[in-house]
Amino acid sequence: MFDKDQLDWEVGSSALQGLAPGDERPGNETCPRDLGSNACHSTYSTCQATSAQYNTGYVCRCHDGYQGNPYLSDGCQDIDECSLPDKCFANCTNLPGKYLCQCPTGTFGNPYIQDGCIRSQGLIIGLGIGSGAMLVLLVLGATAITHKIKIRRKKKIRQRFFKQNRGNLLQQLVCQSADIAERMIVTLDELEKATNNFDKARELGGGGHGMVYKGILSTLHVVAIKKSKIVIQREINDFINEVAILSQTNHRNIVKLIGCCLETEVPLLVYEFISNGTLHNHLHTKALVSLPWIDRLRIAVEIARALAYLHSLVSMPIIHRDVKSPNILLDDNLTVKLSDFGASRYIPIDQTGVDTTVQGTFGYLDPMYYSTGHLTEKSDVYSFGVILIELLTRKKPVSYRSPQGYSLVNHFVTLLSEGNLAQILDPQVDKEGSGEVVDVALLAAICVKFISQDRPIMRQVEMTLESIYAAMEYRSSDMTDESD
Known part of the structure; x- marks a missing residue:
C-alpha cells in the first residue's frame, strides 16, 4: 500500500508487530516473508518497521554507503564517496559501503577539511638529518674511491719509472758484466718514512739541481738521500750513471752508495751519511x-x-x-x-x-x-x-x-x-x-x-x-x- 503521509511505499504485514517504529531487520534474512516472498530483494538492504494511523508494516532501505532500489535484486549499489566533492581532502580509498580518508605520510590533522593535514616538523628534521647523513656518506664514499684511484695511479707510475730506470741502469752495466744487486733497491715508501716525507727540516744542503736529505732507514742506519729538483733527461742519465759507477767502486775515500730508489722519474740515491x-x-x-x-x-x-x-x-x-x-x-x-x-x-x-x-x-x-x-x-x-x-x-x-x-x-x-x-x-x-x-x-x-x-x-x-x-x-x- 502507499502511505500518502510518508510519501513512501509500505508493505503491509503483521510479522513485524512488536517492533517499535523505525526498528530494522536485514532485508533477505529476517524481514517477513509474506505471500511467500520478501519485498526487500537487494542484498545490501534492510526492512524498517512502520506504524501508521491506518496500517502496520515495513519499508525497504539500502544500507548506509549504498544507493538504488532495494526492492530489486542487486538494486542497492556501492557509493564511490571518493568521487564526491568535499568528502575527503587527502588520500581517499573507496571500500564496500564506506571509504577511508587519511592524511598523507609525514602529515597529521583532519583530512575531511580543506588544508586540514599539516606537515610534521619532526619528519622534516628527520628527512634533513637523513639527507645530510646520506650526503656525508656519499662524500666519504667518493673520497675513498678517489683515494683508491690515486693510490692505484701512483702505484702504476712508480712501476713504470722502476722499469724504465732499471732498464737504463742495466744497459749501463751490460758492458761491465756487473750485477746491480736487489739489496741496493730501496722503495720510495721506505725513503718517505726515513725523511718524514722529505721534510724541510731534514735538508742537509744542495745545489740548483738537487737536494740532499738526512734519513733514518728501518734498519736504523743513518743515510743521506740525494733527490733531484728538476726533471730533465740529463738529470736522469746522471743519476743512473752515478749508480752504475758507485756500485762498482770500493775505496775508503769514496762515498759509499747504499742503494737507490728507481720508483721516481729521477732515481733517488742513498749514501752513507757523512756527518762533518x-x-x-x-x-x-x-x-x-x-x-x-x-x-x-x-x-x-x-x-x-x-x-x-x-x-x-x-x-x-x-x-x-x-x-x-x-x-x-x-x-x-x-x-x-x-x-x-x-x-x-x-x-x-x-x-x-x-x-x-x-x-x-x-x-x-x-x-x-x-x-x-x-x-x-x-x-x-x-x-x-x-x-x-x-x-x-x-x-x-x-x-x-x-x-x-x-x-x-x-x-x-x-x-x-x-x-x-x-x-x-x-x-x-x-x-x-x-x-x-x-x-x-x-x-x-x-x-x-x-x-x-x-x-x-x-x-x-x-x-x-x-x-x-x-x-x-x-x-x-x-x-x-x-x-x-
Whole structure:
C-alpha cells in the first residue's frame, strides 16, 4: 500500500508487530516473508518497521554507503564517496559501503577539511638529518674511491719509472758484466718514512739541481738521500750513471752508495751519511783560523788516492769530471769521502779520452777540455791542482779575482813564478808550514798547466804528495820527541 503521509511505499504485514517504529531487520534474512516472498530483494538492504494511523508494516532501505532500489535484486549499489566533492581532502580509498580518508605520510590533522593535514616538523628534521647523513656518506664514499684511484695511479707510475730506470741502469752495466744487486733497491715508501716525507727540516744542503736529505732507514742506519729538483733527461742519465759507477767502486775515500730508489722519474740515491760537512765549508769559514796545515795536506793525499784509484785501479777507468771542494765530504775524523759522480764518465781501456758535452764547475774546469770538448783523466788532474791552490790560499776558485782581474789559478801561478807566493798564501799555512808548502805549490802549478799533456797523471801526483806528507809527519814526530 502507499502511505500518502510518508510519501513512501509500505508493505503491509503483521510479522513485524512488536517492533517499535523505525526498528530494522536485514532485508533477505529476517524481514517477513509474506505471500511467500520478501519485498526487500537487494542484498545490501534492510526492512524498517512502520506504524501508521491506518496500517502496520515495513519499508525497504539500502544500507548506509549504498544507493538504488532495494526492492530489486542487486538494486542497492556501492557509493564511490571518493568521487564526491568535499568528502575527503587527502588520500581517499573507496571500500564496500564506506571509504577511508587519511592524511598523507609525514602529515597529521583532519583530512575531511580543506588544508586540514599539516606537515610534521619532526619528519622534516628527520628527512634533513637523513639527507645530510646520506650526503656525508656519499662524500666519504667518493673520497675513498678517489683515494683508491690515486693510490692505484701512483702505484702504476712508480712501476713504470722502476722499469724504465732499471732498464737504463742495466744497459749501463751490460758492458761491465756487473750485477746491480736487489739489496741496493730501496722503495720510495721506505725513503718517505726515513725523511718524514722529505721534510724541510731534514735538508742537509744542495745545489740548483738537487737536494740532499738526512734519513733514518728501518734498519736504523743513518743515510743521506740525494733527490733531484728538476726533471730533465740529463738529470736522469746522471743519476743512473752515478749508480752504475758507485756500485762498482770500493775505496775508503769514496762515498759509499747504499742503494737507490728507481720508483721516481729521477732515481733517488742513498749514501752513507757523512756527518762533518764538506771541505769547502771547513775552509771558507768567517773565522781567522781554519783547518790545520797538516790536516789540509793529509786531505790532499786522500783526494789524490781516490782519483788515482778511479783512473787506474778499476776495471774501466772513470773520470770524475767535477772535482771541487763542495764535493769533498769529511767525516768526524776529517777523512775524505769523494762524492757526486753524476757527471762521471767511463774511459774505454783502449782510449785516452772521450768527446763529450762540457760539464763541470767554472774555476775548477779544465780549460783544455772546455775549449775542445775532449775529456781525459788530465781534466781531473787540473781540477785537483785547483783544490791544492784552494788548500794553500783559502780562497774560492769560483769567485776570486785579483786586483788585475786574474782568476785564482792565473794569479797563483804568476806570483809563484815571481817568487811572491807569500802574497797569496793563507797566513795560517805560512805560519804552520815549512819547505813542503813550496813543494805543494810547485806540484799544484804543474797540475794546472794549460796543455793537458804537460800535466802529470794522478798516480804520480799521489806518490809525490805521499812523500811530502811522510816527510812532514817525520819532521813533526822528531820535533815532538825533542820537546819531550
